[in-house]
Amino acid sequence: MTNIAILGAAGRMGQALIRCAPRLPGLKVVAALETAGHAALGQDAGLQAGIGAIQIPISAGTAKGVDVVIDFTFHTAVTANLAAAVAARQAVVLGTTGLTEQEQAAVRAAAVQIPIVWAANMSLGVNVLLDLVRRAAAILGPDYDAEIVEMHHHFKKDAPSGTALALAESLAKGRGVALMDVICHGREGMVGERPRGQIGMHALRGGDVVGDHTVMFACEGERVELTHRASNREAFAMGALRAALWLHGKEPGLYRMRDVLGLE
Secondary structure, eight states: OEEEEEETTTSHHHHHHHHHGGGSTTEEEEEEEOOTTOTTTTSBHHHHHTSOOOSOBEESSOOSSOSEEEEOSOGGGHHHHHHHHHHHTOEEEEOOOOOOHHHHHHHHHHTTTSEEEEOSOOOHHHHHHHHHHHHHHHHHOTTSEEEEEEEEOTTOOSSSOHHHHHHHHHHHHHHTSOHHHHEEEOOOSSOOSOOTTOEEEEEEEOTTOOEEEEEEEEETTEEEEEEEEESSTHHHHHHHHHHHHHHTTOOSEEEOHHHHHTOO
16 A cells, blocks of 8 residues: 655645555555644545545645655745655655756756655646657757747746647657757747757646647648646546555656656
8 A cells, every 4th residue: 555645635635645545556645734824724534625524634834644745736835845755764756847957956866765746747748749749849850930839827937838848848858959059938029030950948828728738840731749638636646646656665856757657
């Protein structure tokens, strides 16, 4: 049995994780955590997630008796969450996006001591899309103009999404270029002709959109579009839970969903 703790248990992803966890044999939620002072503290995590009482109250602090921690919180909490996991020798599935360079460095440092699955998006479909984008970019080359468009609900705080950035990285990898040398975030005014090899990035926000991502390759006479649309958060939750099962017992290191899904 793999015992897991959900960090950010009262959030949208936290609730989805609690709802989906019973579907996976061998996995058990034993702790549901939130920040000190959160309005949901003391409430039953199952009731909060809409599945009925599971006799696990949402609490603050750190989790004990846990094999794997699943973290979908806010980027500023990641460093402290990792430190607690390292101290308790707990594996971590990290789905929080918008990390600063310093926070990313903290992830890599923690992975020397504990196993971590770190991914911008944990759905099977998105990870297949990442591979398709890399392959398409390698085949089509820079003669095809590449644009990435993503849309999320109006509550999302970071832009572009972590998934959109991962798609851009896959695209750049397929072309054999450094992303920071070719990326363009939006356009305004007299920007001139589009440079060859540029990767355009556009973030849309509105309504209750869970997550839409499209990568477009366009040239004279044709356009290729690769799209993933998420209709709810269960695809992400199931991927994270599957990652937790896979990660239990692994050696320290930094793993990706490609490792979990056997795509390497």
